Amino acid sequence: MNITRERFKQDYEQKLMSLFTEEIDKASTLDKYLALGSLVKEYSAKNWSKTKKQYSKDGDKQVYYFSMEFLIGRLLQSNLINLGIRDTVKEALAELNVSLDELEETEVDAGLGNGGLGRLAACFIDSIASIGIPGHGNGMRYQYGFFEQKIVNGYQVEIPDNWLKEGNVWETKREDKSVIVKFYGTPKAVQNNGRLNFELENYEAIKAVPYDTPVIGYENNTVNTLRLWSAEPVTNAFNFQIFSKGEYSKAVEYRTSVEAISSVLYPDDSAETGKILRLKQQYFFTSAGIYSILRTFKNSGHSLYDLDKYVAIQINDTHPAVAVAELMRILVDEEEMGWDDAWSVTTGTLAYTNHTILSEALEKWPVQVFNKLLPRIYMIIEEINRRFVGEIYQKHPNDHDRVRRMSIIEGGMVKMAHLAIVGSHSVNGVATLHTEILVNKELRDFSEFYPRKFNNKTNGITHRRWLIQSNEELTSYITKCIGDSWKKRPKDLAQFAELSKDPLVRKRVGEIKLHNKQMLADMVKKDYDIDVDPNSIFDIQVKRLHAYKRQVLNILHIMDLYNRLKDNPDLDISPRTYFFGAKSSPSYHLAKETIKLINTVADKINNDPSIKGKLKVVFLENYRVSLAEKIIKCADISEQISTTTFEASGTGNMKFMMNGALTLGTLDGANVEIHDEVGDENMFVFGMSKDEVLNYLKYGGYSPRHFYNTNSRIKRVLDQLVDGSLGVATTEFRNIHSSLLGRDEYFVLKDFDSYCEAQERIDKVFRDKDKWNEMCIVNIGKSGRFSSDNTITEYSREIWNTSPKEIH
Incomplete structure (x- = not known):
């Protein structure tokens, strides 16, 4: 966008006054940051609205990237860069005796992820907007994110990451776009015009409220949307009568249980309560996202039978894999579409990215937990699995072991990766070697069954944040040497x-x-x-x-x-x-x-x-x-x-x-x-x-004790873990010592x-x-x-x- 220093200074002073009734020299650093963020968001608003309208008017196919994490970091600097106004703003603020660098440092990191999965999702939505692809993010708005790490006497101590303490200047709450997500309950069969439908009775209703954040493309007019969902009670759940009788915890029990859904990323799932909460989170943002997409799509006037021609949903890892069953449920139960048609639409719309070959990361849910929390969804998965097993037997008669390996429900567990593979038209790995291992080893049964589904898409990073933004001196020098086309x-x-x-x-x-x-x-x-x-x-x-x-x-x-x-x-x-x-x-x-x-x-x-x-x-x-x-x-x-x-x-x-x-x-x-x-x-x-690693994994024969006994340097450092020479108790690192000399997996x-x-x-x-x-x-x-x-x-x-x- 084009903006002069004088125009910006005028806009900024007005914004600071309207928000905080403060002159610049009297305002706090936080207030100055919030005013700047609010103004930058305002600058993007026109193109944000224009982008939405043009997508709708032209009927463009839109992509929705479903991810449990969006590790977007700070947004002020990247938004200024993408709008093409950072230099102007920095100079104008300096004339007002305000340091842009200081304001950028004031912003807290959004607590919306943990590691590579979330950072990849953030890079992807940035690139989608910067290339000009009609596409949006869909995820969870965590109140406290993962956690803030403190190191105390060498130990990790976790404290809540209260990143929303001062609010989030970039988001817009869209109460009018809220949807209801249903848990528990009893599926009831209902005859309707000769058709058997299912309705959920006695369910727990939770309101999913979207918060939208603009995703600004790099020096273009595209502004896409990151939509994050927050859980709220359907009604005012505080019961004054119960509270006045002294039953304080019961009075707020429902509200507390609801708010827990969007409270923290990856709650401990070692106990059943934690498993239920994690599964609740995954279904919550997935169901809300699909409802929101379908509501918008139906307003376009297109037929739901053509959904896959206008909508693509990318499932980022297994967390949103329940999208397969949820889309089927809505199409079959609510839109009264036949199963085969609904399945064709679902598989045509959904695509799945696999991010791991570690078995513990390929999510599995106990049937008893899944069926209790999502009874109708479980029924649909049972039917998907029944039909899929039938297809396996058609291709491989009497191969019961293959059926066991490939079944979506097996051994009392619901296998989410299997559901995602069966319910998608594309399954991609994220590096050449990774995809090769998936196809030839870990998911070989599926790649043989669906040879055209599997493909590789090596991950990437946005060079705008990781070079242009974070390394300004190198960026300037590269541009001096080769121009700025890169x-x-x-x-x-x-x-x-x-x-x-x-x-x-x-x-x-x-x-x-x-x-x-x-x-x-x-x-x-x-x-x-x-x-x-x-x-x-x-x-x-x-x-x-x-x-x-x-x-x-x-x-x-x-x-x-x-x-x-x-x-x-x-x-x-x-x-x-x-x-x-x-x-x-x-x-x-x-x-x-x-x-x-x-x-x-x-x-x-x-x-x-x-x-x-x-x-x-x-x-x-x-x-x-x-x-x-x-x-x-x-x-x-x-x-x-x-x-x-x-x-x-x-x-x-x-x-x-x-x-x-x-x-x-x-x-x-x-x-x-x-x-x-x-x-x-x-x-x-x-x-x-x-080949060496795969050979050991397949045939065994690795002995860590051999290296301990024959390599004096290895023996010395391992002994130091448990002999007190590090100045701590000899038991402090015994688990590391044992793991290395035991399996050393x-x-x-x-x-x-x-x-x-x-x-x-x-x-x-x-x-x-x-x-x-x-x-x-x-x-x-x-x-x-x-x-x-x-x-x-x-x-x-x-x-x-x-x-x-x-x-x-």
């Missing part, structure tokens, strides 16, 4: 790779990285009182804490390196600073123990003057999107060290690569495709091959030597700064392939059958 055509970054031999470009890229590292070192000194050398190798592993991501391999190597320095303080190594950032699920005890181990090792190393500052370890508290934006641009080494075949894709690897970090990784997930782009010479590969000890050798290669190469910078430039230039703009273009063309729409 901002809208990210594959044009390849032109930058062609400059890798230019000594001046190498020098400047090194200077930018060092400047970024200095800023991170300053932050670490301020927040943690740890002195960090910006000239040291910044080796960074920031991601969700899980055993297969192998943070423990990283910290064991650090312990080994520390041992070598203690044995020889004059050991000739490049100084290292290791950064970790990760949250553990509150009930994941092994992961929480790993956090304690990292912090314990950090305390010991950082306070040991005998190693002459050659080694530092920093655990960055409360890892989140806004912190990632500060960290990723500073990395020399990107730790992507999951056990081969266990990481579906990864997107952190792409963000680091785009900012000039060199990948230290296994050939797992999207690391394989990064390797295809940059080759052995521009990354550091280690670890077991895919992620082959940490097997890959230890290979990992150490790769780290030694890093040490040698880093000493040649000119060569190192050349490798960084190649990685930056080759990263354009991994922009989510490219990924969404593939989804749009090959799954959704949609195309970009220009908003006039």
